[in-house]
Amino acid sequence: MENSKSLQLNQQLCFPLYAIAKEITGLYRPFLDELDITYSQYLVLMVLWEQDGQTVNQIGEKLYLDSGTLTPLLKRLENKKFISRKRKKEDERVVEIFLDEAGKQLKTKACEIPSKIQEKLNLSQNELIELKTDIQKILNRILP
Amino acid sequence: MENSKSLQLNQQLCFPLYAIAKEITGLYRPFLDELDITYSQYLVLMVLWEQDGQTVNQIGEKLYLDSGTLTPLLKRLENKKFISRKRKKEDERVVEIFLDEAGKQLKTKACEIPSKIQEKLNLSQNELIELKTDIQKILNRILP
DNA sequence: CGCAATTAAATTGTGTACAATATAATTGTG
DNA sequence: CACAATTATATTGTACACAATTTAATTGCG
Numbered sequence: 001m002e003n004s005k006s007l008q009l010n011q012q013l014c015f016p017l018y019a020i021a022k023e024i025t026g027l028y029r030p031f032l033d034e035l036d037i038t039y040s041q042y043l044v045l046m047v048l049w050e051q052d053g054q055t056v057n058q059i060g061e062k063l064y065l066d067s068g069t070l071t072p073l074l075k076r077l078e079n080k081k082f083i084s085r086k087r088k089k090e091d092e093r094v095v096e097i098f099l100d101e102a103g104k105q106l107k108t109k110a111c112e113i114p115s116k117i118q119e120k121l122n123l124s125q126n127e128l129i130e131l132k133t134d135i136q137k138i139l140n141r142i143l144p
Numbered sequence: 145m146e147n148s149k150s151l152q153l154n155q156q157l158c159f160p161l162y163a164i165a166k167e168i169t170g171l172y173r174p175f176l177d178e179l180d181i182t183y184s185q186y187l188v189l190m191v192l193w194e195q196d197g198q199t200v201n202q203i204g205e206k207l208y209l210d211s212g213t214l215t216p217l218l219k220r221l222e223n224k225k226f227i228s229r230k231r232k233k234e235d236e237r238v239v240e241i242f243l244d245e246a247g248k249q250l251k252t253k254a255c256e257i258p259s260k261i262q263e264k265l266n267l268s269q270n271e272l273i274e275l276k277t278d279i280q281k282i283l284n285r286i287l288p
Numbered sequence: 289c290g291c292a293a294t295t296a297a298a299t300t301g302t303g304t305a306c307a308a309t310a311t312a313a314t315t316g317t318g
Numbered sequence: 319c320a321c322a323a324t325t326a327t328a329t330t331g332t333a334c335a336c337a338a339t340t341t342a343a344t345t346g347c348g
Contacts (some may be wrong), residue, residue: 006258007251009190013272014168014261015280018187019164019208022172022305023286024158029306040334043162046153058298061170064163067297069335076333080254093296093343107151117158122285123221128157131278135160138275141266166335173336184304200327211327213305220303237313237326 014022027120031113035106041077042110044070048083048099056092056095082106171264175257179250186254188214192227192243193251199232200239208287221251226250 009015013060020031027041032042047062048054056070074097082103118128153159167185176186191206192198201213218241221227226239232238262272 007190007193007255009187009194010280012258012261012267013276014172015187015190015247016276017161017165017168017282018183020279021161022208023283026217026306027286038333039162043153043159046151046159049151050153057295064155064166065334066336068299070336071298073334087297091296091344095297099169111151114156117156120286121157121282123282127278132157132160133274134271134278135164136154138265138267139160139164139167142171142264168334182303201325209304210306212307212329215328219302231327235314235326239327 010042023049024117024121027117028113031116035109036080037077037082037106040065040073041082042113044077045099045103045106045110048097048103049110052099053096056097056143059097104112168261168265171261172257174283175176175260179253180220180224182252184209186215188217188221189226189243189247189254192241192247193254194215195244197240198274200241203241221247 006012028039028042032039035042037045043063044059047059056067059072060066069100072084074083074095078085080102081100082102084098086096086098088096121132138141156206172186176183179186181189186233187207190202191203200211202208204214210285218227218229218239222229224246225244228242228244230240230242232240265272267275
């Protein structure tokens with residue numbers, strides 16, 4: 001039985017998904033370059049803008065990232081004076097992340113990004129929500 | 145005007161997309177580990193299984209990857225004896241990629257992967273096609 | 289209490305991604 | 319034909335992503 005058709009690139013979900021994820025981070029790049037942050041750093045900052053003072057673990061749970069990714073990324077954000085890393089007194093294993101002044105101010109500039117991206121995507125509000133809902137549905141199904 | 149709600153992680157399309165792309169490559173990992181290849185290497189091999197003897201450029205256009213990514217990746221596939229890299233005689237700048245015997249045989253094993261993934265995703269054929277079509281639609285809109 | 293088990297980050301190693309630059313071959317134009 | 323412009327790949331440097339291991343602190347159990 002010739003089953004090889006299933007292996008065609010566009011036959012599968014994985015490739016368009018892989019491609020669009022890359023393309024979309026590419027859309028953010030010019031805006032994020034202006035703020036001197038990367039896409040992953042932007043995600044971490046969004047988590048902190050929602051709630052300051054979270055632990056590495058909490059950030060990792062929200063972004064599905066482990067310490068191998070976060071530790072160096074957070075150190076780079078610290079070097080750029082956007083955040084501070086402080087070990088918790090009650091439990092020295094835990095590192096809490098706090099926004100510095102520059103990190104807080106970045107939020108104001110970043111606020112304009114989502115609408116600029118939506119403009120570039122040129123999707124109606126409905127299309128956007130529909131796609132996001134579909135993806136969320138699958139995510140919930142495959143996540144532990 | 146308080147615009148900060150727009151910056152919430154799940155308010156935006158980008159994060160679910162980023163997350164699901166990572167999760168889905170994670171679904172492939174156990175199967176690809178058995179074949180001793182990575183997800184990106186799997187994509188390259190799929191391109192070659194469809195048509196052998198393509199140039200680095202052609203592969204890059206199909207996968208939206210540049211030589212900075214492909215050159216080392218292809219060298220790793222060559223080290224594992226899955227492919228061979230040969231400079232074209234008529235134009236020494238061009239490198240053509242050919243499947244070795246082991247690379248061709250890998251296709252047989254890989255043929256089982258798509259159905260296994262679909263099983264894990266637990267999506268109906270319709271849901272799958274719908275999502276893929278939506279993504280494809282956006283991709284076509286944002287790609288040059 | 290004492291120590292094994294657990295937990296939180298950090299580290300190490302491999303493999304993408306991608307911008308920027310370099311190298312080498314080919315093409316096009318005066 | 320010479321040489322500037324173009325093209326294809328390679329290289330360099332930075333930044334993820336993640337598995338596996340390590341380190342250090344804390345917890346829980348006998």
